[in-house]
Each structure stands twice: as C-alpha cells, then as structure tokens.
Amino acid sequence: MKTDWTLEEVMALYERPLLELVYEAATVHRLHHNPSEVQISSLLSIKTGGCPEDCGYCPQASRYHTGVNNESMMTKQQVEIAAKRMKALGASRMCMGAAWRNVKDDADFEHVLELVRTVNDLDMEVCATLGMVTPAQARKLADAGLYAYNHNLDTSEDYYKEIISTRGYEDRLKTLDNVRKAKLTVCSGGIVGMGESVADRCKMLITLSKLDPQPESVPINALVAVEGTPMENQQPVPIWDMVRMVAVARIVIPTAVIRLSAGRTSMSREGQALCFMAGAGSIFAGDQLLTTPNPDIHQDLEMFDILGLRPVAPFASHPKPEIEGDTAEVDEEESTKWSRPGHQIEANIAYTKLGKEKRKALKASAKK
Numbered sequence: 001m002k003t004d005w006t007l008e009e010v011m012a013l014y015e016r017p018l019l020e021l022v023y024e025a026a027t028v029h030r031l032h033h034n035p036s037e038v039q040i041s042s043l044l045s046i047k048t049g050g051c052p053e054d055c056g057y058c059p060q061a062s063r064y065h066t067g068v069n070n071e072s073m074m075t076k077q078q079v080e081i082a083a084k085r086m087k088a089l090g091a092s093r094m095c096m097g098a099a100w101r102n103v104k105d106d107a108d109f110e111h112v113l114e115l116v117r118t119v120n121d122l123d124m125e126v127c128a129t130l131g132m133v134t135p136a137q138a139r140k141l142a143d144a145g146l147y148a149y150n151h152n153l154d155t156s157e158d159y160y161k162e163i164i165s166t167r168g169y170e171d172r173l174k175t176l177d178n179v180r181k182a183k184l185t186v187c188s189g190g191i192v193g194m195g196e197s198v199a200d201r202c203k204m205l206i207t208l209s210k211l212d213p214q215p216e217s218v219p220i221n222a223l224v225a226v227e228g229t230p231m232e233n234q235q236p237v238p239i240w241d242m243v244r245m246v247a248v249a250r251i252v253i254p255t256a257v258i259r260l261s262a263g264r265t266s267m268s269r270e271g272q273a274l275c276f277m278a279g280a281g282s283i284f285a286g287d288q289l290l291t292t293p294n295p296d297i298h299q300d301l302e303m304f305d306i307l308g309l310r311p312v313a314p315f316a317s318h319p320k321p322e323i324e325g326d327t328a329e330v331d332e333e334e335s336t337k338w339s340r341p342g343h344q345i346e347a348n349i350a351y352t353k354l355g356k357e358k359r360k361a362l363k364a365s366a367k368k
C-alpha cells in the first residue's frame with residue numbers, strides 16, 4: 001500500500017476531471033470493499049453542550065450563543081433504548097459523543113464505561129468521541145468493549161490554528177496514538193467547508209494516510225454552518241467538493257471505511273449516490289447528528305433501496321475485539337499534559353463577545 005503520498009500527487013488527484021477521479025476511486029473501492037454495502041451508523045450525543053473549547057465550527061462551544069444548552073449526561077436506559085431502536089432499523093454501529101475537551105478520571109467517565117458495556121452487549125460496534133484521552137483512559141475504554149475511538153484531525157495542521165486556539169494538533173495526534181496503543185480501531189477525518197484551501201484538505205488526508213497503521217474509519221463532514229458560531233456565514237460546500245474529498249480519501253486510505261458524515265440534509269440523493277460510487281461506505285443515520293438535523297432514516301432506507309445498497313452487519317471489516325480486562329496492569333498515568341496554544345483568532349474572539357452580549361440581554365429580558 002502506498003503511504004508516501006506527496007502534496008503534489010494528492011492535489012493532482014483532487015483536481016482530476018471529476019468522472020475520471022470517481023472511476024479511479026470506485027476501482028480502488030472494489031478492491032477492498034463490497035460496493036453494495038453501506039454501513040448505517042447511529043450517533044448519540046450522550047453529553048451535549050457546555051464545552052469550554054473555542055472550535056470555530058462547533059455549536060456546543062459554550063462561549064458562542066447557538067441555542068444549544070449544557071445538558072446532563074444521558075442515562076443507561078436512554079442510551080439502551082436509542083441503540084435498540086437504531087439497531088432494529090439496520091444500524092450496526094453506534095457513536096457516542098460528549099462535548100468535552102478531554103476525558104477526566106471521574107464519575108462521568110465511569111458512567112461512559114457503563115454505556116460502552118451496554119451498547120457492546122447489543123452486539124453493535126461501539127464508538128466514542130470524548131475529546132483527548134490518555135493511554136490509561138483509552139485502555140479502560142477498550143476493556144469496557146469499545147470498538148473504535150473517533151478523534152478528528154478536522155483539517156491541516158496549518159489551518160487548524162485558524163479555527164481553534166484552545167488545543168493543539170499535536171495533542172490530536174497524540175490521542176490517536178494512545179487510542180491505537182490500546183488496540184482500539186481509529187476513526188479520524190475532518191470537515192470540508194470551513195474556508196480551508198484544497199491544499200489544506202489534501203494535507204489532512206496525507207497526514208491520515210501516513211498514520212501507521214492507517215485509520216480504519218475516516219469521516220468526511222460537510223460543515224453545518226450553525227448560527228452563532230464564527231462559521232455561521234460560510235457558504236455551503238458544493239457537492240462536487242464532497243465527491244472529490246471522498247474519492248481522494250478512498251484512494252489514499254484504501255482499506256478505511258469512508259463515512260459520509262455531517263451535511264447530508266443539503267445533499268441530493270444523486271449527489272450522495274456519487275459519493276457512494278466514489279467509495280463512501282457509511283452514513284450517520286437518525287434524525288439528529290449530535291445537535292443538528294440529519295435526514296429521516298426512512299428516507300435514507302428508501303435511498304438504499306433505489307441504489308440497491310444493503311446495510312452492513314456489525315464487525316464486517318474488523319472482528320469484535322477480545323476484551324483483555326487487564327487494565328490494572330497498565331502503568332499509572334505518565335501524567336499527560338495537554339497543550340493550550342492560546343493564540344488569537346479574531347473571529348472566535350468576536351463571536352465569544354457576541355455570545356456574552358446575547359446571554360446578558362436574555363438574562364435582562366427574563367428579569368423584566
């Protein structure tokens with residue numbers, strides 16, 4: 001497998017005539033995957049809102065005023081009901097998300113471990129996306145039966161500095177390394193449409209392609225431009241950019257499942273069909289992503305029917321891992337220090353100020 005892609009090569013792929021690119025990606029796809037199968041993944045926001053980070057795209061950052069509230073953690077019963085419902089509709093994977101900067105060794109983390117055990121017992125691939133994790137935390141998740149850990153690079157290392165100031169790219173990569181060492185499968189991808197260049201998109205894919213081993217799962221999100229975030233005015237991503245991104249990801253990371261993730265509400269079925277042709281092997285289904293809308297699952301199932309696609313069974317690409325259960329033997333934390341770059345991002349500062357003003361005005365009108 002080629003793992004020494006250069007920026008020139010990947011940009012040349014990205015810029016190829018669209019149908020040539022799709023044909024090449026579809027050919028690679030058929031070498032490693034069954035093109036009639038697309039995995040239905042469900043998403044569940046187990047801890048919504050109130051996040052201290054300043055990610056410029058994110059409706060869950062408490063500093064922006066987006067209408068997303070700081071909610072408490074979902075209960076085991078709520079998670080079990082949601083997982084069973086989605087499983088009955090064909091989902092074989094469930095990703096649980098928390099609006100955290102990083103995992104802390106507290107009661108909430110113990111609760112997440114319980115949620116992981118609950119979903120694993122339903123024989124679904126369990127994925128979690130909880131922010132940065134240390135080696136010992138990753139190991140605990142693995143021992144609870146976690147199958148995959150999602151931690152997106154989001155964009156290139158250079159452009160990352162333009163969208164987030166409260167955490168660094170190095171820590172993203174370190175977390176992916178911690179996840180890998182815990183023998184979890186790695187899910188990492190990014191977002192298209194945040195104002196990044198084609199070179200930034202290609203650089204991100206190159207970084208992912210150079211991880212050794214490559215990630216098993218690569219989500220490609222179209223930015224959902226949420227009102228109140230610094231990215232509220234970003235223009236919608238043309239479907240052609242999504243097709244190109246999926247196709248290039250397919251070619252440079254050939255064995256991964258490429259996930260057509262956020263942004264499908266504004267994509268036509270024809271557009272999505274091209275993405276499947278170009279190598280997308282999964283969608284997030286269910287009427288909500290984490291906090292934003294997603295297509296109705298029955299509409300998605302109808303699209304599968306039209307296109308002759310079948311949902312994938314769980315553990316089709318990688319076997320369910322044996323639970324080793326030897327967490328106790330892991331060396332106690334070599335106290336991980338996560339960075340806090342703290343550089344200035346004008347848009348994030350402006351929208352933080354705006355958020356403060358809006359909250360103040362709301363409080364004042366509530367008092368009246």
Ligand code: SAM
Nearest residue numbers: 057058098099100129130131152221223224262
């Ligand atoms: N807090 C954890 C973290 O940041 O890693 C996990 C949850 S976070 C919401 C998971 C991912 O959702 C982000 O890395 C980002 O790629 C994606 N995401 C968040 N807001 C988005 C938006 N408005 N549009 C598209 N993708 C988004």
Ligand code: DTB
Nearest residue numbers: 097129219261262289290291292
């Ligand atoms: C991923 O790459 N995209 C999903 C999942 N992994 C966690 C999240 C999309 C979130 C979109 C914005 C929202 O709904 O809050």
Ligand code: SF4
Nearest residue numbers: 051053055058061099
């Ligand atoms: Fe918090 Fe994750 Fe959203 Fe960033 S992307 S603000 S870390 S929930």
